Amino acid sequence: MASTPSNRSQSADQPPAEQASSYGRHVLHNDDAPQESIQESTPENHSTPRVAAARAQQLFKQYGEGDTAVIALDHVDVEFGKNQFTAIMGPSGSGKSTLMHTMAGLDAATSGDVFLGDTNLTGMKDKEITSLRRDRLGFIFQSFNLVPTLTAAENITLPSDIAGNTVDQEWFDEVTSRLGLANRLDHRPAELSGGQQQRVACARALVSRPEIIFGDEPTGNLDSNSSTEVLQILRTAVDEDNQTVVIVTHDARAASYADRVIFLADGRVVDEMYDPTMDKILQTMSGIEG
Ligand SMILES: Nc1ncnc2c1ncn2[C@@H]1O[C@H](COP(=O)(O)OP(=O)(O)OP(=O)(O)O)[C@@H](O)[C@H]1O
Numbered sequence: 001m002a003s004t005p006s007n008r009s010q011s012a013d014q015p016p017a018e019q020a021s022s023y024g025r026h027v028l029h030n031d032d033a034p035q036e037s038i039q040e041s042t043p044e045n046h047s048t049p050r051v052a053a054a055r056a057q058q059l060f061k062q063y064g065e066g067d068t069a070v071i072a073l074d075h076v077d078v079e080f081g082k083n084q085f086t087a088i089m090g091p092s093g094s095g096k097s098t099l100m101h102t103m104a105g106l107d108a109a110t111s112g113d114v115f116l117g118d119t120n121l122t123g124m125k126d127k128e129i130t131s132l133r134r135d136r137l138g139f140i141f142q143s144f145n146l147v148p149t150l151t152a153a154e155n156i157t158l159p160s161d162i163a164g165n166t167v168d169q170e171w172f173d174e175v176t177s178r179l180g181l182a183n184r185l186d187h188r189p190a191e192l193s194g195g196q197q198q199r200v201a202c203a204r205a206l207v208s209r210p211e212i213i214f215g216d217e218p219t220g221n222l223d224s225n226s227s228t229e230v231l232q233i234l235r236t237a238v239d240e241d242n243q244t245v246v247i248v249t250h251d252a253r254a255a256s257y258a259d260r261v262i263f264l265a266d267g268r269v270v271d272e273m274y275d276p277t278m279d280k281i282l283q284t285m286s287g288i289e290g
């Protein structure tokens with residue numbers, strides 16, 4: 001049987017329990033209570049009322065026209081709670097990247113609205129969206145998007161440098177050392193492994209402590225240890241730094257770090273789950289894919 005967060009510290013590729021438990025409530029929560037006793041949690045009985053950090057209203061995205069038209073998002077209504085870690089799952093082609101890109105202002109929807117906090121992105125000028133993205137969002141792309149001519153360190157601080165913001169050196173050191181990048185900072189992307197490039201992309205999204213971090217399969221190319229580091233650092237961003245994290249993932253273990261999982265199929269939200277466990281996620285996914 002697949003391992004779950006509650007027994008994950010027993011497997012060889014995981015950090016020791018003491019280390020894992022210092023990373024916020026997800027692990028503590030699962031260590032504290034045996035899985036059977038965790039109550040099914042719903043938005044109604046979830047302890048803290050959540051304010052939306054970002055939300056989509058009737059979001060519709062069509063690619064192409066006529067016979068070749070693809071409806072990537074079919075009138076999606078979704079909210080991502082502030083100070084919450086949400087994972088988006090669903091089969092390949094279900095619209096996960098499209099949803100994330102339109103919500104982060106990287107792509108325009110065909111119709112519908114996207115709000116970041118109270119700000120409606122719909123109809124905003126490109127320039128306004130660019131500065132809003134720079135000031136308030138971090139994005140970890142499915143294909144890292146690193147600048148080949150810059151070193152790892154320069155890539156990480158690029159958004160802050162462009163915005164003219166000072167980088168918090170202590171936080172930079174912590175993020176890069178926890179992601180195992182400390183001795184790769186002077187290297188260019190071509191001199192880094194795929195996993196290292198992905199960790200640079202994660203560090204870049206984290207280092208300016210944006211309001212919301214969107215990650216499109218941020219652990220997709222990582223081995224189990226690096227993947228755990230990235231997930232724990234994202235978990236900490238939510239638990240200790242009041243940030244909001246939304247990731248797309250195909251990996252039930254990664255999704256089990258989230259507070260909530262949203263399931264997409266054919267451009268629609270078909271299910272959601274609070275306090276997910278690997279087993280519950282796998283069950284729901286097999287229902288959707290089956
Ligand atoms: N630029 C594009 N032009 C035409 N169709 C597109 C384009 N981008 C995405 N699509 C289509 O839209 C649908 C949703 O794509 P999307 O990339 O959002 O899926 P996904 O859920 O992220 O899949 P994956 O898990 O494979 O990354 C797919 O059918 C895809 O082929």
Ligand SMILES: [Mg+2]
Nearest residue numbers: 096097098142
């Ligand atoms: Mg995708």
